Amino acid sequence: METKKLMATFAILIIALGIAGFAYAHWEKIVTIDGTVTTGTLHVKPSFYAELVQDKDVAQIIYEWNGETNTLTVELSNVFPCLTVKGWFDFENDGTIPVKLKEVKITMPSGLSYDYNPKTGEFTIVESTPIAENVIAIGKLDLSRWSGFPQIDPQQTVYVDFKLHFEEALRQTQEYTFKIQLIFWNWNEVK
Amino acid sequence: MDAKKLFATFAMLMLALGIAGFAYAHWEKIITINGTVDTGKLNLEIIDVSDSDDPTKPDPGKDKNVADTEIIIDPQDPQRAIVTITNAYPSYYVYIHVTIRNVGSIPAKLKEIKVNAPECIEVEGWDHIGEQLEPYPKQQYQSDYSGYIHVKQCAEQGATYTFTIEFIFWNWNEVP
Numbered sequence: 382m383e384t385k386k387l388m389a390t391f392a393i394l395i396i397a398l399g400i401a402g403f404a405y406a407h408w409e410k411i412v413t414i415d416g417t418v419t420t421g422t423l424h425v426k427p428s429f430y431a432e433l434v435q436d437k438d439v440a441q442i443i444y445e446w447n448g449e450t451n452t453l454t455v456e457l458s459n460v461f462p463c464l465t466v467k468g469w470f471d472f473e474n475d476g477t478i479p480v481k482l483k484e485v486k487i488t489m490p491s492g493l494s495y496d497y498n499p500k501t502g503e504f505t506i507v508e509s510t511p512i513a514e515n516v517i518a519i520g521k522l523d524l525s526r527w528s529g530f531p532q533i534d535p536q537q538t539v540y541v542d543f544k545l546h547f548e549e550a551l552r553q554t555q556e557y558t559f560k561i562q563l564i565f566w567n568w569n570e571v572k
Numbered sequence: 573m574d575a576k577k578l579f580a581t582f583a584m585l586m587l588a589l590g591i592a593g594f595a596y597a598h599w600e601k602i603i604t605i606n607g608t609v610d611t612g613k614l615n616l617e618i619i620d621v622s623d624s625d626d627p628t629k630p631d632p633g634k635d636k637n638v639a640d641t642e643i644i645i646d647p648q649d650p651q652r653a654i655v656t657i658t659n660a661y662p663s664y665y666v667y668i669h670v671t672i673r674n675v676g677s678i679p680a681k682l683k684e685i686k687v688n689a690p691e692c693i694e695v696e697g698w699d700h701i702g703e704q705l706e707p708y709p710k711q712q713y714q715s716d717y718s719g720y721i722h723v724k725q726c727a728e729q730g731a732t733y734t735f736t737i738e739f740i741f742w743n744w745n746e747v748p
Contacts, residue, residue, distance in 0.1 A: 407746070408614040410680065412672055414643075414719055414737040416655035418693055421639070422729045423661075476729075478661045479636055534636075567661045569634055 421477035425533065425565050429453050431468030440464050466545040469526075472563075474533040481571035482531035488560040493517075508550070515550035532568050614743050615676030616705065617650040619714060624667040632666055641666045641721075657721065665722040672739065673714040674705035679744035681705070682717075689735035694722040697737040704744050 426448075433440050444455040457466065474480055489495060489506075497504040506518040524530050526540035533539050624632050625641040639660045646652040653670050674680050681704045689695035697719045705715060719737050727733070 408678070408743040409683075410614050410616050410651070410676070410741045412616055412618060412651050412653075412670070412717075412739040412741065414653045414655060414668065414670060414697070414739075416657065416668075416695070416719075416721065416735045416737070418657040418660050418721065418723065418727075418733040418735070420723065420727050420729055420731050420733075421659035421661055477659050478638060568636065569661065569663055 423478045423480060423565070423567055424474070424476035425480055425563075426473045426475045427453055427563075428471050428473075429455065429468065430471075431455070431466055434465040434467060442466065460547055460551070462547055462549045462551045464547045466543075468543060470541045470543070471538055472533060472541075473538040474535050477535050479532055479534045479568035480565040481533075481568040482563060483566045483571045484562075484564040486560075486562040486564065488562075490557050490559060493557065493559075497522075508552070516548050517551045518545055518547050520545040531571075533565075612677040614678045614680055614741070615674070616672050616680055616741055617675045618645050618653050618670050619650075619673045620671035621645055621653050622669045623655075631664060634664075639664045639666075641668070643668050643670075655719075655721070660723045660727070662723055662725045662727055665720065668719040668721065669716050670719075670739075671714050671716050672705065674707050677707050679704055679706050680741040681744040681747035682739060683742045683747045684738075684740040685717075686738040686740065687735070688738075690733045692724045692727040693733045693735055694720070694724055695735045695737065696720040697739070702747065705741070 428446060429444050431442055431444065433442055440460050441458045442455065443458075444453065446453050453470075487495065492509050493506060494509065495504055495506050502522040502524065504520050504522065505516050506520075508515050508517045521544050523542040523544075526542060527533075528537075528539065530539070621643045623641045623643045625639070627637070627640055630637050631639050640658050642656045642658075644654050646654055653668075655668055657664075657666065681702060682700055683702075685697040685701065687695050687697050697717065699717050700715055703715060708714070717739055721735070
């Protein structure tokens with residue numbers, strides 16, 4: 382009887398150790414690296430100023446900035462030959478990531494084309510008619526106040542001064558609609 | 573007389589046998605084995621961390637210092653490192669390193685590295701799968717493990733992403 386009890390106790394002990402041994406076989410310790418990545422923001426806020434050089438209040442200029450569509454609308458009306466428009470665009474990087482001007486897309490109205498010399502900043506606008514090609518405006522972009530062109534660092538504001546002069550070949554009662562898109566990317570993605 | 577002697581002898585014999593029998597009935601020898609099993613401890617701690625983005629220099633592989641990476645050992649839990657990357661942008665990447673020491677009493681072996689990260693953040697962890705770390709200070713042995721974090725093009729602006737890298741150690745004898 383005593384022998385049976387002893388054997389039973391031994392058997393239970395072996396089983397218990399077996400169970401314990403199985404559990405211990407999976408001793409585990411996990412070293413963890415928890416990370417958080419917060420991305421920055423890319424945003425460029427433009428503004429615009431222009432004035433008309435004229436000795437009479439004939440031509441008009443209206444401009445409006447729409448922050449939602451990121452669009453600047455400029456309307457010149459009652460324009461006449463020899464009118465000069467001068468002013469500047471400024472671009473403030475109010476994001477947290479440096480930006481670089483990747484591309485400028487210009488959509489001209491039908492019949493109009495432009496030529497731009499990046500070295501001098503001078504440009505001409507030419508209107509093609511069945512008779513001839515007429516230069517209707519000349520101008521110049523001055524990037525001397527854009528430090529680090531074509532890049533803008535966060536909190537940096539750069540300026541593009543411009544001057545536009547309408548030539549004698551400008552036709553009466555015409556409406557010209559154009560669109561200029563400046564495309565900025567995070568600086569490191571622009572070669 | 574002979575009968576009396578015989579009777580007395582028999583009585584004494586019986587008495588002697590009785591005494592002897594009684595004494596034998598209490599003979600005893602106990603052999604005892606007392607056992608104690610103290611189990612060891614599997615324990616590891618991070619003792620050092622670093623990253624490849626020097627806050628005084630341009631971001632890794634870039635020409636500007638824009639994003640920042642900070643990695644610390646959790647002051648509440650030395651088995652956890654905390655990485656914080658701020659102002660990140662597409663294509664920003666950084667390497668992180670942790671030095672792990674076996675502070676238990678059982679050799680440990682790196683069984684597996686598990687990574688959990690969102691789609692737009694590429695995270696890798698590597699080095700030394702199957703490597704054995706002997707207990708410290710029996711052997712002053714420790715090892716460096718690394719991670720790589722890369723912000724992909726699909727990352728959104730002004731967003732927060734989280735990731736986890738787990739270095740899973742088992743007692744050495746259970747890892748092939």
